Amino acid sequence: MNDFTIKILALDDDPFLLKMHGHMVANLGYHAVTTCESGYAALELFANPNESPDLILLDINMPEMDGLEFIRRLVERNFNGSLILVSGEDERMRQAAEKLARAHKIDVLGHLHKPVTPAGLAELIGKWTGPSQSKPRVEKRTYGAAELRSAITNGELVNYYQPKVLTGTGRVMGVETLVRWRHPQDGMVFPDQFIGVAEAHGLIDDLTRVVLTDAFTQSALWRESGLMLQVSVNLSMDNLMSMDFVDWVVGLAVKSGVPPQMMVLEVTETRLMEDLRTPLEILTRLRLKRFRLSIDDYGIGNSTLAQLRDLPFDELKIDQSFVHGACNSEKLWAMFDSCLSLAKQLKMEVVAEGVEDQADWDFVRNRGCDIAQGYFIAKPMPAAELPAWIESWNQAFSNLRKRIEPFH
Ligand code: C2E
Ligand code: CA
Numbered sequence: 001m002n003d004f005t006i007k008i009l010a011l012d013d014d015p016f017l018l019k020m021h022g023h024m025v026a027n028l029g030y031h032a033v034t035t036c037e038s039g040y041a042a043l044e045l046f047a048n049p050n051e052s053p054d055l056i057l058l059d060i061n062m063p064e065m066d067g068l069e070f071i072r073r074l075v076e077r078n079f080n081g082s083l084i085l086v087s088g089e090d091e092r093m094r095q096a097a098e099k100l101a102r103a104h105k106i107d108v109l110g111h112l113h114k115p116v117t118p119a120g121l122a123e124l125i126g127k128w129t130g131p132s133q134s135k136p137r138v139e140k141r142t143y144g145a146a147e148l149r150s151a152i153t154n155g156e157l158v159n160y161y162q163p164k165v166l167t168g169t170g171r172v173m174g175v176e177t178l179v180r181w182r183h184p185q186d187g188m189v190f191p192d193q194f195i196g197v198a199e200a201h202g203l204i205d206d207l208t209r210v211v212l213t214d215a216f217t218q219s220a221l222w223r224e225s226g227l228m229l230q231v232s233v234n235l236s237m238d239n240l241m242s243m244d245f246v247d248w249v250v251g252l253a254v255k256s257g258v259p260p261q262m263m264v265l266e267v268t269e270t271r272l273m274e275d276l277r278t279p280l281e282i283l284t285r286l287r288l289k290r291f292r293l294s295i296d297d298y299g300i301g302n303s304t305l306a307q308l309r310d311l312p313f314d315e316l317k318i319d320q321s322f323v324h325g326a327c328n329s330e331k332l333w334a335m336f337d338s339c340l341s342l343a344k345q346l347k348m349e350v351v352a353e354g355v356e357d358q359a360d361w362d363f364v365r366n367r368g369c370d371i372a373q374g375y376f377i378a379k380p381m382p383a384a385e386l387p388a389w390i391e392s393w394n395q396a397f398s399n400l401r402k403r404i405e406p407f408h
């Protein structure tokens with residue numbers, strides 16, 4: 001039996017279609033219908049549990065946040081409702097999107113080709129069997145050591161790169177390397193699902209070596225084509241337990257011809273403070289060899305100022321939880337400022353992570369933070385996409401500048 005009280009959200013970047021879908025759903029008798037033109041607006045609904053939808057009519061092709069990314073964000077928010085996917089793309093594309101949603105354990109009632117018809121909609125909405133509590137969300141899949149080991153040796157790990165931009169001039173000065181696992185069955189798997197496994201099973205050294213080797217190779221290729229970027233790589237504390245690591249990284253730099261000062265090694269503060277002796281020596285040796293060191297996720301750990309003083313860092317990354325939305329929150333603003341001024345007093349470069357929208361960008365820039373990274377600038381992308389992205393970013397940035405500073 002149909003439940004006409006379910007909360008339905010229609011999400012489409014085309015205002016005309018959006019209105020039409022909204023009307024169609026209402027005409028079918030469902031009266032709790034909301035419409036949103038962007039994924040960002042839709043995600044705001046999740047802030048209030050009373051507003052969070054049971055069923056989402058999701059357009060797959062949208063600018064800014066596309067449907068696939070929106071699905072990922074739903075996973076992060078433990079969405080336990082259902083989806084109907086809508087797209088002008090061909091059947092295969094819609095099936096791929098459906099498969100991805102299912103891989104994330106999100107219930108999909110089906111997919112519809114545009115233009116949507118009332119009959120097609122009615123049939124799929126009629127499949128809704130809620131309430132959603134009856135379908136407990138299955139936890140994100142975790143992976144076993146054997147599976148991960150073979151992924152490392154079979155080349156299933158790939159590096160994505162997320163741009164870092166100077167807030168003053170807009171210049172792309174570097175990229176952060178973020179590893180992904182192209183899983184043959186599950187599709188793209190994100191690092192939070194396997195870095196912990198690698199650390200727990202002694203595989204993190206092998207993993208880091210694969211990531212670093214590819215990052216150095218890529219950096220050398222970019223340099224050859226005239227693209228001089230700092231390339232950052234995330235290290236785990238467990239990589240800093242054996243002295244061999246330093247010699248290995250130094251060897252890699254020599255072999256690839258990339259100067260160490262163009263490579264940034266990021267370490268997470270929370271783990272950094274466990275047992276400092278060996279890591280401190282390794283980090284100091286790496287610094288002596290001219291690699292740049294960065295303290296990641298700054299602000300959410302529990303380091304003391306004295307410990308920070310004693311470690312030879314060049315860069316401090318302010319954690320995204322103090323960046324996104326800081327302009328609207330006195331508390332976040334104060335925390336952001338305190339991280340920033342600490343870093344500046346210690347003569348470190350400062351990166352604001354999690355710059356997600358224009359307000360974050362303006363805030364970070366106006367506070368005097370040198371470098372920004374986040375979805376507002378770009379999502380992590382495969383190496384091959386970076387040159388074209390830089391070109392379009394430079395173009396967009398110079399247009400923006402002409403608008404705000406016409407005599408520049
Ligand atoms: P991280 O080093 O703090 O990396 C930033 C994470 O935030 C990335 O997630 C990135 O995709 C995401 N992000 C970037 N911009 C935004 C934004 O504007 N908003 C939001 N909400 N998120 C943003 P990702 O790629 O899933 O990586 C998660 C974590 O996994 C990384 O956090 C890092 O700690 C770890 N990791 C990634 N690659 C490696 C690696 O090769 N080795 C090790 N040991 N850890 C890695
Ligand atoms: Ca990082």
Ligand code: CA
Nearest residue numbers: 296297317353
């Ligand atoms: Ca971080």
